[in-house]
Amino acid sequence: MKTPDSEKLTLNLGFVDLGRIDLLVRDGFYSNRSDFIRTAIRNQLSTHSEVAEKATTRLALELGLRTFTRQDLEAAIAAGERLEIRVLGLAIIANDVSPKLARDAIASLTVLGALHAAPEIKAALADRLT
Numbered sequence: 001m002k003t004p005d006s007e008k009l010t011l012n013l014g015f016v017d018l019g020r021i022d023l024l025v026r027d028g029f030y031s032n033r034s035d036f037i038r039t040a041i042r043n044q045l046s047t048h049s050e051v052a053e054k055a056t057t058r059l060a061l062e063l064g065l066r067t068f069t070r071q072d073l074e075a076a077i078a079a080g081e082r083l084e085i086r087v088l089g090l091a092i093i094a095n096d097v098s099p100k101l102a103r104d105a106i107a108s109l110t111v112l113g114a115l116h117a118a119p120e121i122k123a124a125l126a127d128r129l130t
Helices: 015-026 033-047 049-058 071-077 099-105 119-124
Strands: 060-067 085-092 105-114
Touching: 015 033, 071 099, 099 105, 099 119, 105 119
Parallel strands: 060 085, 085 105
Antiparallel strands: none
C-alpha cells in the first residue's frame, strides 16, 4: 500500500475572501487557490512553530508518519504492555490488524493529523480515541 503524502480538507470561505484569493491567483502570485491556502497555512505554522514544538515535547508526541503493524501489536501483548499511541502527523494501523488485536494492544490513541485504519478498527478503538 502506498502511503499518502497528504490529507484532503474541505473548507468554506466567504465570497469576498475567495475573490481576493482569485485576484492573487489571476495576477500570478499563486498558481491556484490550493497553492495560496497551503502557503497561508505554512506561514501560520511557521509563526507558531515554537508553541507547537513545546506542545509536541510536553505531550510526548511522535512526529511524522507512524505505522503500527500486526507484529508491533503482538510484540506489545507478548511483553505484557498496552500501547499509548500519540502521533502528530499520520498514524496508520496496518490492514492485517484485527479489531480484537487492536483492542487488546492499544490502551489509548491520540492522533493530531490523520488516522488511516480500517473502519472496523476505528470502531473497535472509538472509546480510546482522544
